[in-house]
Amino acid sequence: MTVRTSHVVPFQDVTELLAATGARVRNSVPLAGLTTLRVGGPATVADCESVEALVATVRTLDAAGIPVLLLAGGSNLLISDAGFGGVVVRIATRGIEFSEAGVTAEAGAAWDEVVAASVASGFGGLECLSGIPGSAGATPVQNVGAYGVEVAQLLRRVRLLDRKSGEIRWATPDELGFGYRTSVLKHSDRSVVLAVEFALRPDGRSAPLNYRELAAALDAAEGETRPAGQVREAVLRLRAGKGMVLDAEDHDTWSAGSFFTNPVVPTEREAEVRAAIAKYVGDVTVPAYPSVAGVKFSAGWLIERAGFGKGFPGTPAPARLSTKHTLALTNRGAATAEDMLALARTVRDGVAERFGIRLEPEPVIVGSTL
Incomplete structure (x- = not known):
């Protein structure tokens, strides 16, 4: 997928436009510092630390016809050296809430923090997705997967803002057209993910181990389960060995x-x-x-x-x-x-x-x- 914008929107205009949204607007922010690839030129950035600010900001920019680039963890973006001429809406919401059946995370929550918190709270299911950079809201967009588990298998529903109708609603997995590393959300900018909800295992056991490398690392037969914390540690070791766990020095x-x-x-x-x-x-x-x-x-x-x-x-x-x-x-x-x-x-x-x-x-x- 490629995102383009053809003109630069004056910073003062954006500041005045977004004054009542609750967003913090910054000028000429180097986008390289907001992505894991650490490349990308400057842009005006609107930081949204609440769902209300995020919704108001996107609605206001859309109504004004200003191009929007949504950015949270920045782990799946390659931004040009020229930067972005519209407004980068930085999704900085962080809420994580557990119930008896699972977890609800706001879109800007760091994904590995969601996984770590679920394991620490005695839940299983997400441990194979440990160490993956980026935000919770990006996981259904990409149908993130690793070590035999995909988001589509665990997702209960996604809270979406429809940018055309303005409607906010919860969507079920069968509406999202999941495929290998894809969904209908990936191929359209119509919806903004506001929150995700996952069903988890209350017994603290892992998902069945269906990935040979991981099963071998745990001395387990394929299809067996292990305590979620044990599996998380093994996944983090395997990912680190491949350079797939963020480290500023590496x-x-x-x-x-x-x-x-x-x-x-x-x-x-x-x-x-x-x-x-x-x-x-x-x-x-x-x-x-x-x-x-x-x-x-x-x-x-x-x-x-x-x-x-x-x-x-x-x-x-x-x-x-x-x-x-x-x-x-x-x-x-x-x-x-x-x-x-x-x-x-x-x-x-x-x-x-x-x-x-x-x-x-x-x-x-x-x-x-x-």
């Missing part, structure tokens, strides 16, 4: 997580793709999994077998593949957005040339195109 974590989604190849093209892989790599076992739309291949495996190893293209490049995980594109400290995009194009085009598979980016690209 440039392997200056990323948007997995940059490309695992490609799903239609069944009728599977033989063609496997033949291309065999021609280039040889007779090897190819990690692939059944999918509703065909066969899902491992993007990380394809990238590495196409010749793009960990750390590619090496020093002194400012943007490189992670030294721990080939699926993450990382900022080594001084990269620009264009540096990141150039690396992404090189990897994408190399995989397409060798294997006939076009990788698709997972982050939202703002102000540019891949």
Whole structure:
């Protein structure tokens, strides 16, 4: 998905317009500081620390025809070096509330804090999603998943602001069109997520362990459960080993997580793709999994077998593949957005040339195109 804006809105106009909304308006804020990739130029930012301020701000900007970029954790954005000419609405709501059946989190709550709080409160279900950066409100948009668990499996409902009608309501999972790393919310800017509600396990046990690597780390059979806290610790160890837990001192974590989604190849093209892989790599076992739309291949495996190893293209490049995980594109400290995009194009085009598979980016690209 790409977000564009064609003009810069004067800061004074925005300040006057949003005076009564409860938002705090800031001028020329470097967006690099608000994203995990740490790239992106300046923009006017409206910080919204309450749901009421968030709703009023979005409604006011929409009524005035001013472009809006919604930003919370900033873990799934690649923003251009030119920044954003409209208004960045920063979702800074933080509420987390538990009931007997689960948890409700406001959209701006840090996702891993929601997971940690659920485990500490004696609930299971979310532990496999530990360590994922970003906000609670982004999880249904992307249908976030890891280690065999997806948000779609646990979500009870989502509170949405409809930007066309102005209506605020709770939507159920069957309305959200969930797929692999996607939902109807990802492909439209019509709705703003205000809160999410998840059903949890009150016995404190984990979701069934259906991911081989995680089950092995816990010395468990696939399908077994373990105490949620034990599983959370194992997940955090595994993610840290791949540079997938944020650490300001580790440039392997200056990323948007997995940059490309695992490609799903239609069944009728599977033989063609496997033949291309065999021609280039040889007779090897190819990690692939059944999918509703065909066969899902491992993007990380394809990238590495196409010749793009960990750390590619090496020093002194400012943007490189992670030294721990080939699926993450990382900022080594001084990269620009264009540096990141150039690396992404090189990897994408190399995989397409060798294997006939076009990788698709997972982050939202703002102000540019891949």
